[in-house]
Amino acid sequence: MKTNSFIGFLLLAAAALLLNGCSKTTITIDEGGNTSSGGSSEDSSGSGTTTADNLVGFHATVESLDMTRSMSPIAAGTVVRIFAYHGGTDETHSTAPIARGTYSAQQAGTLTGNSGYKMYLSNGTFDFYAVSTNTDTVPPTFQMGTSTALANGVDYLWWGCADYEINGSQVTVPIVLNHSATQVCFDIEAGTGVVLQSIASATITVPQPGASMDLTTGVITPATEYAAQPASMGINGMRLQYTMLPLQTTSPMTLTLSLNMNYDPTPHSYTVQVPVPDGQLQAGNSYRYLAVIDANTVTFPSVGVTDWVDVDETGNPLYPH
Numbered sequence: 001m002k003t004n005s006f007i008g009f010l011l012l013a014a015a016a017l018l019l020n021g022c023s024k025t026t027i028t029i030d031e032g033g034n035t036s037s038g039g040s041s042e043d044s045s046g047s048g049t050t051t052a053d054n055l056v057g058f059h060a061t062v063e064s065l066d067m068t069r070s071m072s073p074i075a076a077g078t079v080v081r082i083f084a085y086h087g088g089t090d091e092t093h094s095t096a097p098i099a100r101g102t103y104s105a106q107q108a109g110t111l112t113g114n115s116g117y118k119m120y121l122s123n124g125t126f127d128f129y130a131v132s133t134n135t136d137t138v139p140p141t142f143q144m145g146t147s148t149a150l151a152n153g154v155d156y157l158w159w160g161c162a163d164y165e166i167n168g169s170q171v172t173v174p175i176v177l178n179h180s181a182t183q184v185c186f187d188i189e190a191g192t193g194v195v196l197q198s199i200a201s202a203t204i205t206v207p208q209p210g211a212s213m214d215l216t217t218g219v220i221t222p223a224t225e226y227a228a229q230p231a232s233m234g235i236n237g238m239r240l241q242y243t244m245l246p247l248q249t250t251s252p253m254t255l256t257l258s259l260n261m262n263y264d265p266t267p268h269s270y271t272v273q274v275p276v277p278d279g280q281l282q283a284g285n286s287y288r289y290l291a292v293i294d295a296n297t298v299t300f301p302s303v304g305v306t307d308w309v310d311v312d313e314t315g316n317p318l319y320p321h
Contacts, residue, residue, distance in 0.1 A: 054166050056119045058082060058103065058111040060130070060175040062157065071176060073109030080104075080111055080132040080157075080175070081139045083215065087125030087163040092145035092216050098126075102138060111175075125163045129215050130175050132157040135312075140213070147213040150220060152206045152231060152244045153313050156180040158218030180218045182247065183286040184274075185309050186233075186240040186255070191294035200258040200267045202240050203230040204274075207247045220283055222248040230254065236315035243313070247281040259293065272298040 060080055061071040074080070084099040085091045101119050103111035113119070131139040131147075134155040140147045150156065157177035164173060184204065190196040207223030223245055234241040252273040259268050270293070277287060288306045292299050 052120045052122045054121050054123065054168060055170045056084075056121050056166060057170070057172045058130070058175050059172055060105060060109045060111055060132075060159075060177060062134070062177045073107075074105045074132070074177065075134075076105055076107055077136045078105040078132060078134060079114075079136055079138050080130050080177075082111075082119070082175075083129045083131075083142070084119065084121060085127040085129075087127050087165075089127075090216075092127075092129070094144065096144075104136070121166050123167050125165050128159075128161045128164055128173060128175075130157075130159040130177065131213070131215070131218075132177060142213075142215050145215045147215070149210040150213060150245060151209050152227070153242070154181060155243050156213065156220065158213065160216065160218060178218065179284045179308055180213060180220050181243050181245060182281040182283055183241065183243045183309060184253070184281065185286060185288045185306075186291045187288065188238045188240065188257075188259075189290065189292050190261075191292045191299075194293055194295060195262050196238065196293060197260040197263070199235050199238065199240065200260055202233040202235060202258070203256045204233055204240075204242055205254045206231045206242070207245045209245065211245050218283075220246050222246040222280065222283075224248055226251070226253075230256065232313070234311055234313045234315040236311055239309075239315075241309050241311055241313075241315065244281070246283045247276065248279065249276060250279045252276060255291075255298075257293075257298070261293070270298050274300065275303075277303055 058080075060074040060078075062074050063071050080103045082101050082103060083092075083097040085095075085097050099119050099121060101117045102114045103117075104114055106112055131142075133139050134157050139156075140150060142148075156179070158180045159175045159177045161173070186202075188196065188199060205226045208225045208227050211221045211223055213220045226249075231242060231244070252275050255272050255274050257270045257272075259270070261268055274289065281287060285305045286308045287303055289300050289303045292301060
């Protein structure tokens with residue numbers, strides 16, 4: 001009996017030691033790769049523990065390229081992935097972030113962590129980065145500051161801020177996202193003696209996919225060659241649109257049009273070469289071409305950089321007005 005009592009005592013003591021030795025750190029992990037801690041946490045430098053009990057929230061807007069540099073709250077349901085690193089260092093290409101979270105936009109641009117995620121940080125300065133595809137799709141993942149392979153037809157958004165000071169129990173960080181992809185648009189107009197009814201279909205050659213984004217700059221490496229297959233353009237009335245990866249080439253794009261015109265029951269087809277302005281389609285720019293349709297030719301009297309066209313690849317507005 002005494003032996004059994006002594007063994008029971010040892011088991012109780014061991015359980016107490018295990019309970020007392022548990023860390024108070026709480027870690028939240030969701031399907032989007034959310035990681036952060038609240039309470040005491042191990043400092044990534046290995047210098048000991050720090051207090052990470054400042055709740056950090058985020059509010060997101062998207063910047064337009066017009067003359068007023070206007071900003072609009074990001075659309076509800078848009079998913080944004082946010083990364084936090086220690087400020088004053090260049091860690092993104094050498095270490096994992098100290099916190100990262102996947103958020104969804106609510107009304108007025110407020111971001112709420114998916115699966116109840118909340119980001120907690122200690123007092124100090126931090127480098128923040130945010131990435132989105134301007135949709136409810138989860139953004140690409142990053143490994144040591146470099147994204148996975150990117151695709152055409154996606155409106156990649158990016159924001160970065162260095163040495164942001166966190167010093168308070170509850171802080172809201174403003175995020176201003178910018179376009180990291182590029183865009184081509186065509187306004188289709190009828191030439192002399194032509195009646196345009198509708199656009200049946202349109203395709204354009206697009207950059208070779210597979211480029212990556214640098215998390216610290218938001219720069220997507222421009223492609224120098226075209227993909228083997230063209231892409232279908234979004235159609236909205238007599239306007240065409242396609243969002244693509246940045247491009248750097250002197251070779252023209254190929255635009256193929258199928259137009260209902262002159263009340264002919266058979267669509268008319270055109271295949272034309274479209275010049276690339278200054279040999280590049282730059283990130284963040286939306287290039288608007290005027291395309292004039294004559295009986296047998298298509299001409300491009302003008303091309304300019306304009307505000308971003310917020311429509312998806314089917315021509316439906318992302319931000320209805």
